[in-house]
Amino acid sequence: MLRKTTAWAVLLILLFAGVSAPAKGEENAVTFRCLGDFVLHMPVIDAARTPEGEIDFHDMLAPVADLIGDADYTVANVDGVMGASDVYSGYPRFSSPIALLDALQDYGVDMLTMANNHALDCDYEGLIRQLDACDARGMDHIGASRSRQERDTPQIRELNGIRVGFLNYTAHANGREEACVPEAAEYGLNFAYKSNFERDAQALRDAGAECVVAFMHWGEEYQRIADDEENILASRLVRAGVDVIVGGHPHVIQRVYWLAGEEKNTLCCYSLGNFLSNQQSEYQNCGIIFEFTLKKDAEGRVTVHAPGYIPVFVWRQEAGAGYTYRLLATERALANPPEGMDKAAYGRMKLSWVDTVEHLSTRAAAAECIHLQ
Numbered sequence: 001m002l003r004k005t006t007a008w009a010v011l012l013i014l015l016f017a018g019v020s021a022p023a024k025g026e027e028n029a030v031t032f033r034c035l036g037d038f039v040l041h042m043p044v045i046d047a048a049r050t051p052e053g054e055i056d057f058h059d060m061l062a063p064v065a066d067l068i069g070d071a072d073y074t075v076a077n078v079d080g081v082m083g084a085s086d087v088y089s090g091y092p093r094f095s096s097p098i099a100l101l102d103a104l105q106d107y108g109v110d111m112l113t114m115a116n117n118h119a120l121d122c123d124y125e126g127l128i129r130q131l132d133a134c135d136a137r138g139m140d141h142i143g144a145s146r147s148r149q150e151r152d153t154p155q156i157r158e159l160n161g162i163r164v165g166f167l168n169y170t171a172h173a174n175g176r177e178e179a180c181v182p183e184a185a186e187y188g189l190n191f192a193y194k195s196n197f198e199r200d201a202q203a204l205r206d207a208g209a210e211c212v213v214a215f216m217h218w219g220e221e222y223q224r225i226a227d228d229e230e231n232i233l234a235s236r237l238v239r240a241g242v243d244v245i246v247g248g249h250p251h252v253i254q255r256v257y258w259l260a261g262e263e264k265n266t267l268c269c270y271s272l273g274n275f276l277s278n279q280q281s282e283y284q285n286c287g288i289i290f291e292f293t294l295k296k297d298a299e300g301r302v303t304v305h306a307p308g309y310i311p312v313f314v315w316r317q318e319a320g321a322g323y324t325y326r327l328l329a330t331e332r333a334l335a336n337p338p339e340g341m342d343k344a345a346y347g348r349m350k351l352s353w354v355d356t357v358e359h360l361s362t363r364a365a366a367a368e369c370i371h372l373q
Contacts, residue, residue: 028296030159032213033071034246035109036253036272036287036312037116038078038100042090043278045097046322057103060276063338064327067289067310069108073159075215076109076275077248080118083133084126090278092174093121098133105137115143115168115190116217117249120176124184142215143168143190151187154207162296165209167200167242170217171229171249192218192233197240211243211294211302219250219271224283224359226254226270234259238266243304244292247271252283253356256290256307267292267304276314276327286313286330286352288360311356313349315341330356 048055061068068074080094082101089095104112112134119127127144134141145151155166169192177185185191201212214237219230226234230247237245238261245268247254254271273287288309296302311330316323317340326338330353337346 028161029293030072030162030164031291031293033068033074034269034272034290035068035074035076036275037248037251037277038076038275039251039277039279040078040080040090040094040096040100041278042088043323044276044325045088045090047325048097048099055097055099057100058106060325061103061107061327064312064329065107067329071291073110073157074108075111075113075246076104077113077116077215077217079116081122081126081130084122084129094118095122095126101133101137101139105139109139111140111142111166113143113168113215114141115170117170117172117174119144119170119189120173120180120184124180124188127188142166143170145187148187151190154204154209156204156207156209162294162302163208163210164294165204165207165212167197167204167212167214169195169214171233192216197236197242201240201242210296210300212241213244213246214242216245216247217249218247219254221250222252222284223250224252224254230270234268242266243302245269246290251277251279253286253288253359255360267307274314275312276325278316280316282351283355285348286311286356288312288356309360311353313352315345315349317345
């Protein structure tokens, strides 16, 4: 159940009125950007094939490349596994090209969250290959491990003078852990219901983290309002003292709140929606880039500031027997439509903008702080 009290104001528009975020790179302030779910259905993979027979996702992401990298630290989630095999597949078991990882890195993604419901689609061995690929490229990752020692090692990054601790969990893995070696469930993938949030958050604090950011893969697909599972897990994270929660998996945008804790309030974006996928139904063809800033004051206290979002839209266009895909920043594409966009596609994009702004503003702009029970 949700009980509402007027307390903290969250005004979610593209940039918050009256709130000045520190400049990128400013000492003792770090700005995050978080991308929604990448879901590489086979039509998306086929669209990335070049005439030379290679696979390249750069053109798909190029229209928003400046937004992906315009932060001190950018985090993304890819459902399924990249680089597990040269044989690719889409739903229900995703095996994706490593080329997407290269494009994400080239455009400024710093960390990949790996705890998602498709993480074991290529078995535990496939997940390990994705971990190895990230390490070979120097990309941070969270949520999956090759050993118990790796699982128990606190994940902390010092960013602009702030030591940030990271957590990442999935509510389930579609039952795939039952088909994998026992290590997959024991320590290979971070399962929310097998984890002690308070212990994990305290381990980060004990290791020197000055704030904790948790990424969650949870909830019911295609539901625009957070469900009981999300609220239960969120309440556990609040009690654990987590500063920010960023969620995914529903494949639609869910609302953003401050969640009331005993000593402080926790910023929670329940679901970012999709970033890149073949899903074209209303609410599924779009998502947000979620932004927030951490600031450390003269006394060393770290607090969360300036949450905001940038709506994005997946523009799919027929091309022969398949499609092309382009990720667009919705507001600027509305003002300056890309060449070749017809009225129908423009109308879908405009509807996604209206739906997103109305959905995120309805309660979040009502100066309410939510208590989870």
